[in-house]
Amino acid sequence: MPDKASEKTMERTAAIDAILSRAPVIPVLVVEDAAQAVPLAKALAAGGLSVLEITLRSAAALEAIKRIAADVPEAVVGAGTVLNAAQFAAAQLAGAKFVISPGATEALYYTAKDTGLPFLPAVATASEIMRALEQGFTRAKFFPAEAMGGIKALQSLAGPFPQMRFCPTGGITEGNLAAYAALPNVASVGGSWLAPKEMLQKSDWAGITALAKKAVQIAKGQ
Numbered sequence: 001m002p003d004k005a006s007e008k009t010m011e012r013t014a015a016i017d018a019i020l021s022r023a024p025v026i027p028v029l030v031v032e033d034a035a036q037a038v039p040l041a042k043a044l045a046a047g048g049l050s051v052l053e054i055t056l057r058s059a060a061a062l063e064a065i066k067r068i069a070a071d072v073p074e075a076v077v078g079a080g081t082v083l084n085a086a087q088f089a090a091a092q093l094a095g096a097k098f099v100i101s102p103g104a105t106e107a108l109y110y111t112a113k114d115t116g117l118p119f120l121p122a123v124a125t126a127s128e129i130m131r132a133l134e135q136g137f138t139r140a141k142f143f144p145a146e147a148m149g150g151i152k153a154l155q156s157l158a159g160p161f162p163q164m165r166f167c168p169t170g171g172i173t174e175g176n177l178a179a180y181a182a183l184p185n186v187a188s189v190g191g192s193w194l195a196p197k198e199m200l201q202k203s204d205w206a207g208i209t210a211l212a213k214k215a216v217q218i219a220k221g222q
Contacts, residue, residue, distance in 0.1 A: 008113075009136040015118045016139045019076055019098050020167060020187040023051045024219035025177070027194040027212070028080060028169060030057050036200060037064035041072040043205035044194065047212020053080040053100055053190065056087055062094040069095030078118075085111040092117055100141055100167075100190075104128065109135045120167060124148045129161050138163050139187060146171025151179055158185045174218060181219040189219065 020026075027044055031037050031054055041052055052075055054065050061079070068077040078098035079091030088099055088111045097118070101108055104121035112119035113136075122141040123129045125148075132140050142154060145168035149156075154166060168180050169190030180189050194215060199207045 005136060009138060012118070012136060013138050015116075016098065016120060017187070019051055019078070019118055020139065020165075022076060023049045023216070024181055024188055025049055025194070025212075025215045026051050026053050026167065026169075026188055026190045028053050028055060028190045028192040029195055030055050030192075031060050031064040032058050033200075034060040034063040034067060036203070037067045038071045039203065039205050040195060040200070040208065041068045041075045041077065043208040044212045045072065045074045047209040048216040049194065049212040050074055051076045051078070051188070053078050054096075055080040056083075056091070057081050062090055065091065065094040065096050069097070082108070084108070088112070088115070088117075102141075102143055104132065104135075104140075109137070112137075122169075123166075126157065126160065129157065129164055133161070133164070139165050140167070141190065142166040142168040143190075144170030145180070146176075151176075151183065154180075154183050154185060158183075161185075174215065177215065177218045178221060182221065191215065 027049055054061050065077050076097050079096040080100040082088050082099050082101045085107045091099055100120045102122050120141050121132055122143040123132055165185050165187040167188045167190055172189055172191050173193055194211050
């Protein structure tokens with residue numbers, strides 16, 4: 001029978017997999033105006049991208065998470081660019097259903113375990129992957145993906161770490177999305193091209209839905 005640590009690892013893996021499996025691409029969003037949060041989330045969900053990462057890079061981010069969590073039941077909203085335990089707690093209080101960080105610290109691992117909120121730590125090296133595994137996390141964001149070797153790096157990491165699956169983020173575009181999504185150790189892909197500033201400024205929600213639909217088609221090889 002699996003020991004307690006193994007059981008916890010399986011529980012964490014199942015929880016984050018349930019989120020990552022909902023959509024092949026996770027939009028990485030910087031929301032400057034909280035009033036845009038709900039229509040933006042609805043537009044992306046309508047295009048087939050229902051898992052949304054609102055990065056804590058703006059003053060409106062926590063309010064955006066709060067509004068999406070309350071008013072867009074078809075979407076699963078999470079917080080990105082979470083750097084410390086205080087931000088983790090604030091994101092959870094705002095209604096985030098998962099948390100993503102650009103790296104990983106002991107404090108973040110501890111907080112994730114303590115709260116039970118699905119957490120996707122970021123890794124960039126084999127040593128960081130080993131640390132994630134020691135902490136009981138078998139799913140991670142690979143960041144910054146392109147800068148750290150991209151597809152070739154992920155292919156190389158598959159050998160020593162067959163239990164790990166990744167959400168590569170950073171430098172991914174429509175042009176290389178298909179190649180990333182086709183990798184066996186990629187669970188989902190993070191992308192920041194899905195809500196261009198010019199579309200947000202024009203409230204072009206139909207255009208954003210079209211970008212989402214195209215991303216789904218590319219990621220699924222259609």
